[in-house]
Amino acid sequence: MPSGEYDPDTAEPRWQRRWVDEETYAYPDDPVDPNTAFSIDTPPPTVSGNLHWGHVYGSILQDIVARFHRMYDSEVLYPFGYDDNGIASERLTERELDVRHQEFERREFQQHCRDVCLEYEENFTEKMQGVGLSIDWNNTYRTISPEVQRVSQLSFIDLYEQGREYRQEAPAIWCPDCETAISQVETEDDERDSHFHDIEFGVAGASADADDAFTISTTRPELLPACVAVFVHPDDDANQDLVGETAEIPLFGHEVPILADDRVDMETGSGIVMCCTFGDQTDIEWYQAHDLDLRIAIDASGHMTDVADGYAGLHAATGAREVIVDDLDDVGALLDRRAIEHTVNVHERCGTGIEFLVTEQWYIEVLDRTDEYLEAGRGMEWFPDKMFTRYEHWVEGLQWDWLISRQRSSGIPFPVWYCADCDHEIVAEKSALPVDPLSDDPPVDACPECGHAEFVPEDDVLDTWATSSLTPLINAGWDWDENAGEFTMDRPEVYPMDVRPQGHDIISFWLFHTVIKCYEHTGEVPFESTMINGMVLDENREKMSKSKGNVVDPDRVLAEYPVDAARYWAAGSAIGDDLPYQEKGLRAGEKLIRKLWNASKLVESLASEPYPEAPADGLHEIDRWLLGELDREIDTLTDRLANREFSKARDGLRSFFWNTFCDDYLEIAKQRDDPSAAYTLRTAHRRFLKLFAPVLAHVTEELWQDMYADIAGTGDAVGADAGSDAAGDSIHLAGWPEPLGLDADTDAGVAAMAVVGALRRYKSENQLPLTAELDAVEVYADVGSFEADITGVMHVDDLTVHPDAEAPVETVITGIDLEYATVGPKYGDRVGDIESAIAADDYETDGEELHVAGVTLGPEEFSIEEDGQYAGEGKLLDDDVVVIVRNAVEA
RNA sequence: GGGCUCGUGGUCUAGCUGGUUAUGACGCGGCCUUUACAAGGCUGAGGUCGGCGGUUCGAACCCGCCCGAGCCCA
Numbered sequence: 001m002p003s004g005e006y007d008p009d010t011a012e013p014r015w016q017r018r019w020v021d022e023e024t025y026a027y028p029d030d031p032v033d034p035n036t037a038f039s040i041d042t043p044p045p046t047v048s049g050n051l052h053w054g055h056v057y058g059s060i061l062q063d064i065v066a067r068f069h070r071m072y073d074s075e076v077l078y079p080f081g082y083d084d085n086g087i088a089s090e091r092l093t094e095r096e097l098d099v100r101h102q103e104f105e106r107r108e109f110q111q112h113c114r115d116v117c118l119e120y121e122e123n124f125t126e127k128m129q130g131v132g133l134s135i136d137w138n139n140t141y142r143t144i145s146p147e148v149q150r151v152s153q154l155s156f157i158d159l160y161e162q163g164r165e166y167r168q169e170a171p172a173i174w175c176p177d178c179e180t181a182i183s184q185v186e187t188e189d190d191e192r193d194s195h196f197h198d199i200e201f202g203v204a205g206a207s208a209d210a211d212d213a214f215t216i217s218t219t220r221p222e223l224l225p226a227c228v229a230v231f232v233h234p235d236d237d238a239n240q241d242l243v244g245e246t247a248e249i250p251l252f253g254h255e256v257p258i259l260a261d262d263r264v265d266m267e268t269g270s271g272i273v274m275c276c277t278f279g280d281q282t283d284i285e286w287y288q289a290h291d292l293d294l295r296i297a298i299d300a301s302g303h304m305t306d307v308a309d310g311y312a313g314l315h316a317a318t319g320a321r322e323v324i325v326d327d328l329d330d331v332g333a334l335l336d337r338r339a340i341e342h343t344v345n346v347h348e349r350c351g352t353g354i355e356f357l358v359t360e361q362w363y364i365e366v367l368d369r370t371d372e373y374l375e376a377g378r379g380m381e382w383f384p385d386k387m388f389t390r391y392e393h394w395v396e397g398l399q400w401d402w403l404i405s406r407q408r409s410s411g412i413p414f415p416v417w418y419c420a421d422c423d424h425e426i427v428a429e430k431s432a433l434p435v436d437p438l439s440d441d442p443p444v445d446a447c448p449e450c451g452h453a454e455f456v457p458e459d460d461v462l463d464t465w466a467t468s469s470l471t472p473l474i475n476a477g478w479d480w481d482e483n484a485g486e487f488t489m490d491r492p493e494v495y496p497m498d499v500r501p502q503g504h505d506i507i508s509f510w511l512f513h514t515v516i517k518c519y520e521h522t523g524e525v526p527f528e529s530t531m532i533n534g535m536v537l538d539e540n541r542e543k544m545s546k547s548k549g550n551v552v553d554p555d556r557v558l559a560e561y562p563v564d565a566a567r568y569w570a571a572g573s574a575i576g577d578d579l580p581y582q583e584k585g586l587r588a589g590e591k592l593i594r595k596l597w598n599a600s601k602l603v604e605s606l607a608s609e610p611y612p613e614a615p616a617d618g619l620h621e622i623d624r625w626l627l628g629e630l631d632r633e634i635d636t637l638t639d640r641l642a643n644r645e646f647s648k649a650r651d652g653l654r655s656f657f658w659n660t661f662c663d664d665y666l667e668i669a670k671q672r673d674d675p676s677a678a679y680t681l682r683t684a685h686r687r688f689l690k691l692f693a694p695v696l697a698h699v700t701e702e703l704w705q706d707m708y709a710d711i712a713g714t715g716d717a718v719g720a721d722a723g724s725d726a727a728g729d730s731i732h733l734a735g736w737p738e739p740l741g742l743d744a745d746t747d748a749g750v751a752a753m754a755v756v757g758a759l760r761r762y763k764s765e766n767q768l769p770l771t772a773e774l775d776a777v778e779v780y781a782d783v784g785s786f787e788a789d790i791t792g793v794m795h796v797d798d799l800t801v802h803p804d805a806e807a808p809v810e811t812v813i814t815g816i817d818l819e820y821a822t823v824g825p826k827y828g829d830r831v832g833d834i835e836s837a838i839a840a841d842d843y844e845t846d847g848e849e850l851h852v853a854g855v856t857l858g859p860e861e862f863s864i865e866e867d868g869q870y871a872g873e874g875k876l877l878d879d880d881v882v883v884i885v886r887n888a889v890e891a
Numbered sequence: 892g893g894g895c896u897c898g899u900g901g902u903c904u905a906g907c908u909g910g911u912u913a914u915g916a917c918g919c920g921g922c923c924u925u926u927a928c929a930a931g932g933c934u935g936a937g938g939u940c941g942g943c944g945g946u947u948c949g950a951a952c953c954c955g956c957c958c959g960a961g962c963c964c965a
Contacts, residue, residue: 002927265892281965386896390963393894397964504896505962535961539902543961572904572916576896578961582903584917591930602927647904651915663932670926760933763923771925820910824948831948863911 008562036074039494044081048088079139086464149434176302202248217269226276226297278356384576411461421452469513565589607678623680628744671792704731748784780807780882
């Protein structure tokens with residue numbers, strides 16, 4: 001029985017432990033009806049450090065969805081994963097153990113990664129449980145685990161067999177310091193001091209009348225030996241005569257074509273730009289679009305190659321650049337040199353400026369099916385709708401197939417070997433997966449192509465997105481059945497999954513890649529819906545970042561506030577919108593928790609039986625009214641939760657509970673002691689607990705256990721919801737309330753509450769205690785059989801109700817309200833005249849019609865605005881529902 | 892540089908396909924010891940809806956430009 005104050009510091013950890021220990025949220029092992037199973041593709045956080053507030057925020061939104069559907073549908077699969085096969089986890093491991101990955105054989109280093117990550121993962125688990133997430137901790141996965149490696153390699157082989165993967169020599173982003181290819185997400189922009197150099201290029205064989213030289217501005221003169229073309233914008237009239245000529249590179253002397261391309265930025269430097277293989281992304285595009293030569297001037301370690309003639313062996317950035325600039329100056333080709341600050345693409349790990357190196361890489365073909373992938377995206381329901389646009393633009397703007405190979409030493413290996421003689425690709429047997437070609441033998445003794453018996457293992461590993469894009473299949477238990485010769489699922493009922501929750505920053509990565517991979521493997525869109533949450537900002541609506549020092553530490557917040565308060569705050573967001581962290585939002589949550597606790601105490605003291613029976617002679621009208629209003633709130637709330645309208649759901653329920661239930665109904669119920677009130681108090685209270693349960697997971701559980709769990713569990717409960725309450729011993733396993741559908745006189749209820757409100761205001765304004773007696777009150781409205789309730793709660797000695805009588809008030813016409821929805825379109829620009837005539841009192845009403853400004857409006861087109869004036873004894877409180885009070889106490 | 896999104900009282904927000912007086916919460920002022928809660932109740936003040944222009948009888952809402960913020964892609 002709830003007494004005293006609620007103590008979240010002990011209650012919240014207690015329930016969190018119980019939920020885990022008793023496996024409250026376990027998904028059943030037995031097959032589940034696909035119609036009631038609800039599945040969530042939980043985002044697996046990257047194991048690279050500690051959880052931040054953004055994780056907490058996103059997780060709470062997922063959990064609200066999970067808890068709602070667990071009550072509303074039935075079985076919910078809410079799994080959890082740890083993404084620990086990426087470079088971030090390798091770095092964490094190197095940092096923790098103070099080692100370098102190169103010191104180990106691949107499997108050995110992977111083992112170290114697994115050990116280190118395990119510690120962090122335990123910490124993640126603890127944190128997630130501390131937020132009260134209803135995750136099924138029996139269903140967790142690690143992306144570095146053998147099971148997931150098997151899924152990932154199966155995926156590679158399936159796509160390979162479908163002909164959707166190919167190997168090609170192509171430029172890749174390369175870190176010359178770490179000596180590895182990296183993906184674009186591993187790079188970041190950095191402001192660097194640099195120099196802009198104006199360099200004079202010659203025009204080879206220039207005719208006498210043409211210019212024989214032009215200027216190029218560059219920050220990277222050391223790339224001159226790698227120059228393979230010069231570009232001019234097609235709209236650049238001043239330099240158009242150069243197009244078609246041949247340029248001569250200063251110092252190095254080789255000749256390259258001068259071409260036109262609209263990717264040239266005419267605003268930068270001279271508007272003429274050199275294309276080197278490779279200085280930046282655009283160079284790669286030009287190289288491919290114009291089929292240019294390849295001149296590699298910088299090697300894998302960042303030093304100049306033989307292409308750079310006498311500069312070979314010098315380090316490009318720290319040696320060759322200055323020497324080349326000096327030499328250009330000596331031959332008079334350096335026209336100008338000025339200091340600038342510009343943005344450089346660097347490797348986020350070491351800060352080294354990235355290069356582009358041509359290497360052999362594996363790709364998944366995507367460009368040929370963008371139409372299908374667009375259609376697949378349309379096949380999902382998007383919360384919010386507007387986020388689909390990002391997916392759409394990403395797919396429409398795709399320029400490259402998906403590069404999935406990485407030259408890292410840890411990660412999931414490609415299950416591939418090559419014939420040492422003819423380079424024929426040999427793929428592992430599906431039944432043998434997972435394999436590591438570096439330590440496992442290929443499935444054949446001799447090359448099926450040429451018979452050669454020696455093989456070279458592929459030592460690349462898969463892009464981490466190539467694995468994390470399989471989470472729906474991992475969750476569904478996708479595998480290859482060797483005997484049946486087909487792919488199977490342990491839990492086919494969860495696929496496609498009901499919802500993919502994630503941030504909008506990775507729509508183009510995680511979501512897109514998951515959709516296309518699962519689509520190719522199963523022919524189905526992997527999600528019924530996707531829920532895209534916004535970012536968490538700081539109190540000033542700015543992005544949280546370590547450098548700004550405005551990062552919110554989850555531990556600190558949760559030490560100070562109940563988790564339920566944090567959950568209340570998170571539920572205050574419109575899905576897809578960014579949400580600023582606000583302490584006042586958490587404090588408002590605390591207040592609601594306290595209100596719910598105190599109201600529960602009152603309910604218990606007013607109605608001692610947890611499940612009282614409904615009175616045989618029926619419910620009082622006010623009780624039917626309250627339960628009827630609650631029905632409507634349930635309908636509204638259910639729709640809002642189903643549409644992921646968290647903020648509206650939360651605020652609507654809060655208002656109804658606080659204003660209607662606590663302020664109106666409970667105040668009246670306090671004055672009563674009858675079976676109808678007891679039944680209603682308890683029925684409404686149990687329903688409120690359930691409706692709040694998805695958001696306020698802990699306090700509702702505490703109250704439920706205190707007040708209802710014992711009897712609900714025995715099956716002795718009677719009355720509304722008794723059947724579904726008995727289903728489990730946690731409120732989170734109880735059934736979501738269905739509307740009771742009682743007949744209720746809603747209009748009378750609303751009128752009665754208006755009377756009560758008016759009387760309450762009257763007392764407040766006259767500085768009377770709310771318990772003060774009122775001598776006489778007259779009401780000119782139909783309040784049904786609410787009279788006793790009004791007199792009880794407002795302490796009215798003599799209440800007279802005139803349901804049909806004309807109120808003794810004189811109505812004064814104060815104006816005319818136009819029905820703009822009909823008047824506007826009908827009279828168009830004459831509306832202005834009508835309005836000014838009304839304002840000038842220049843109109844006549846004639847029964848049903850209004851004559852104004854030369855037109856006649858029908859009864860549907862206007863309404864008369866009138867004020868009630870009362871000259872009799874007493875005071876008129878409200879002229880909507882006419883309430884007159886005569887009271888001796890009032891001065 | 893391109894795309895997408897957001898901008899509503901001091902703060903956070905509701906406002907659906909344009910239509911009377913722009914919603915609620917937090918904070919602020921005043922009043923009320925009322926047998927669940929003073930961390931409560933009642934009540935009041937506070938907004939030219941980022942700016943400018945346009946469409947319209949009528950714009951927070953539709954269109955254009957600009958400013959500020961965020962994300963993604965260059």
